[in-house]
Amino acid sequence: MYIGVDYYPEQWPESRWPEDVRLMKELGVNVVRLAEFGWQLMEPQEGKYDFSLYDRAIKLLTENGIKIVLGTPTATPPAWLIQKHPEILPTDENGVQISFGARRHYTVNSKVFREYTKKIVTEMASHYGQHPDIIGWQTDNEYGHEKSDRSYGEEDREAFQVWLQKKYGSLEQLNKEWGTVFWSQTYTDWAQIPVPRKVYQEHNPSMLLDFDRFCADAYTSYNRLQTDCLRANIRSGQFLTHNFVYTDQAINQWDMSEDLDYVAYDNYPVWGGLAEPVSPSAIAHQHDLCRGTKNGKGYWVMEELSGAQGWSKIGYLPRPGHIKLWTYQAISRGAEAIVYFRWRAAQFGTEEFCHGILDHDGIPKRKYNEVKEVISSLKVHGDDWIASKFEAQAGVYYDPENAWAWNIQPQSSAFSHRAELLRHYAPAHKLNVATDAVNSRSDLSAYKAVIVPIYFLESPEFTEKLKAYAQNGGTVVFSYRSGVKKPNNFVTGATLPGELTEMTGIRINEYESLQTGQSNSTAGTAGSLKGLESSAEVWCDLIEPVTAEVLAEYRNCFYEGTAAVTKNQYGKGTVYYIGTALEEELLTALYKEIFAEAGIETVETEEGVEAVRRGLFLSIMNHTVGRSASVTLPEGEWMDCASGQTVQKTLQLDALGAVLLKKSK
Template identity: 85%
Template sequence: MYIGVDYYPEQWPESRWPEDVTLMKELGVNVVRIAEFGWQLMEPEEGRYDFSLYDRAIKLLTENGIKVVLGTPTATPPAWLIQKHPEILPTDENGVQISFGARRHYTVNSRIFHEYTKKIVTEMAMHYGQHPDIIGWQTDNEYGHEKSDRSYGEEDRQSFQAWLEKKYGTLDQLNENWGTVFWSQTYTDWSQIPVPRKVLQEHNPSLLLDFDRFCADAYTSYNKLQTDCLRENIRDDQFLTHNFVYTDQAINQWDMAEDLDYVSYDNYPVWGGLAEPVSPSAIAHQHDLCRGTKNGKGYWVMEELSGAQGWSKIGYLPRPGHIKLWTYQAISRGAEAIVYFRWRAAHFGTEEFCHGILDHDGIPKRKYNEVKEVIDSLKEHGDDWIASKYEAQAAVYYDTENAWAWNIQPQSSAFSHRQELLRHYTPAHKLNVATDAVNSRSSLEGYKVVFVPIYFLENPIFTEKLKRYAENGGTVVFSYRSGVKKPNNFVTGQTLPGELTEMTGITINEYESLQTGQQNKVNGVKGSLSGLESAATVWCDLIDPVTAEVLAEYDDCFYKGTAAVTKNKYGKGTVYYIGTALEETMLTALYKEIFQEAGAEIIETQNGVEVVRREKFLSAMNHSVDRPAEIALPEGNYIDCATNQKIKGALKLAPLASILLKKE
């Protein structure tokens, strides 16, 4: 198993390198990622390449038994390149060109930038492609991050028009699919079509969704340009990856992953300005997305937080135990390698307050010792753990296009796509039911329950899969505002929930968008919801049951007594519809009943305790910083993989404790 660090030798005097490498060896580090921001050093002026600094650093690392992952440096085009070709710079939605001075300062549609990319990536590949201790390559760095996923310049506009002509063939087809008769927007020449810069009101939602698709395709093509250059010049056993950030940007990770051997991910449970980490379920869902991007294949965490992070603002200081806990959580959910960000906090530059395993003084302290504890704890069983199978019992739908459609038209000031997605993921995480992230490409075979939250942009391929899945005995759970939009971002002409009407056994003839501060009330009337109450926020679908039974009703406004949650038999299966944003207590009670009826295994724990089973291994993590926990273990005898202590029946966990058990 690889456990390593992100290292920036160019930021330190060369006289410091030997001490760094010695400390890495003592720690147990066996891999580093380097060079992803080193373009200026590798090509100090156009056409003159100099890899000597990295040659020396790689020699020192590899002579000491440390393998290397190289990053291509294209996220930071050098100043000389921008001076010569300022047209490479991206343009924001106000038409203002973004300046040189940070990173990701290029438009992915620049043909000139493509040519310079080919040159630097090819030169790197030719220089390092046969090195025996360079095991892999990371393309660029965090595509689309920091709002770099969209650019609105002249070259972007021309590329967008060409993309549209290829997609639609004729302007008549485009005008029909965008509904351009509205507000006299009909196009009679491809050159008339804008990129969606600022307008006085709002752009055509169909144009906006296609622009997101175009931006995603452009990044996929750009990544393929890099992987093609690499594969032509490197050994077959050097892997290719990219470190994704899953934040609903105009990036299609699933398309891009087809050109990669592994998916990587940058895991920051807390960042500058945050008073505390994001919820454990939010982190877990990111890991599920990462694993699902290559259809269940293991992945790398290429940047795992190891210290307080931030640029102009510094975030929460990870407490003792957090590094181990977040590492165990990542491995539990499919990570095959952990690379901590960063080795040492920098003395200069934008990230000088991004703290690492070592702080600014370079002296090993608490965090160094905690990482050593993690590495030592994985020596005996780490490889077997990552090789064990993760078997999900439930699937949660996530589609980037659905996220884009929501971000174009959130319809309520209280709506957040990420927040509402997590609302419907968190109860499964709380009940410790193993989950996968799925989309229209995924097979639904083997899952006991499929959750389809906020299915706004209905996908005909996935809907047909859901129908077959339910007909054959599966359980499907929809949430409010499902089945509203067609793939071209038109509203369906059918009574809601559109194509889902027969499956759900309901119709929705009216609905209400609740704004921030507004709420209704829901009373449970049947099953596990009987007697329970919840606030209803964000949205209220007024459900008319046709064949469905009512599980909960609204208790306020003119629609008091109207169905809010329903359950319908469909074929051999069951389909639920949740018409509003329920509170966690009621939603968890409903999920528990759903899982029990579907035959999914539940491991009930107190709040903040996460348990993940992978074949004979069981990992348990207490995310609470101040509450100890006791877990009733599933039947069997277990061994603590770190201490070889035998455990049966109950397991006690201190705050922020994490443990790996193996069933005898």
């Protein structure tokens, strides 16, 4: 397997390079990513190309047995290009043009920028495309990150109007699908249609959703421009990837991945200003999304945090054990390669406080030794581990369009799309249920349960799949505010939950949006919930059961006694509806019952302990700081892959400990 580092030779004296490579070899590094921010060096003047710095660095690395992944440098257009063509710069929602001076300072809708992209990518591919030790290419860097996914300039507006003409064909159809009769917004000329710059109130939600779709399509088209240039000039053995960031921005990773051989992901469990890492379930869900983007295919972690990170603010210092733990978690969930960010902390520039394996002084210390231990631990069984299949028992729904619709209309100050999605992912993670990210493109037949949190923007295609799945014996779990919107972002005219009414066996005639600091309460009335209580936050659907059984009711509000959680038989299957945001204890108890009835294997571990099966391998990770854990192993005889020792029945794991076991009997 490949384990490497992100290296920036242009940021260091060339006299230092041999020492860096010596230390990399000693560490066990076998791949390096280079050049994703090197446009100025490769094209110091328009049309004058100079790859000599990277030629020398690549020669030194490859002569020492290290393979190369090259990044196309389009995330940082050089100053000479902006000086000549300032119209390339993006525009924010206030109509202010973004300045040169950081990165991602372009709009993908700029025809001029696309032409310059073709030139630099083609030149770079022609120069390095046949190199035997360059194994792959990364297009650009983190598309859409740092609010660069949307641009609101004049060229963007013209491109949006063209996109709308192709989608709707006529203004009559667009006006109908957007409901422009509201507030006298009917369009009689395509040129009248704006991009959603700042207004006093709020834009038409149908227009906003289409603008997000347009932005996503524009980025997919831009990425295809790059992959087309690369494939025309590189040997067949070099792969194409992109390092995604899954933060609900206007990027459709599923569409874009169709032009890539692999997907990659940048894994930062903690970042500048955070007092502690995000939850283990949040990290796990990101890995599930990455694996699901190519329908279960393995992926690369192109940037894996190795030190404290931040620009103007520095985040939490990863404790001893974190590097190994996050590496093992990534591989457990489908990663085939780990590339640590970064080799050495820069002494200048915006990222000078993004610490790496080596700090500013370049001297190997604790983090270097920890990475060395990680690489050593994977030498014997790493390849077998990544070749093993990850077999999920449950699917968890995620669609970027649903996220966009929520971000347009969150409806409550207490609502966060990411937080509410994780509210329903976390119980599966806590119970160590293997999960896949699924959407309307997915085949659901292999799953014993499908969890569909906050299914606000209803997809007719996915709903039909869910109906057939449940009728044939599958278990489906919906949460509050499901079935509300149609694909054009209109509210359904049917009684809620709209198209899901028959499946769920309920009607919702009223609901209440709870703001930050507000809450009601619920009490379990049946099954595993009986006798349990929980606060009810964010939202309360007032459920009227038709054929459904009531599992929990509201308390301490005017709708006391109204159903909050229900269970319905639909065909051969079972459909649950959770009408409010419940606390972890009650929600975990409910999911435990759901999984048991669906025949899904759960593994109960202490708080903060994660166990993941991948083929014959079982990885166990203790995410807690300062507390060891005892883990009861599944039946059989297990071998510790690092030590070769046999482990049976019980495993003792130190704080932040991570171990890989292989079933021997």
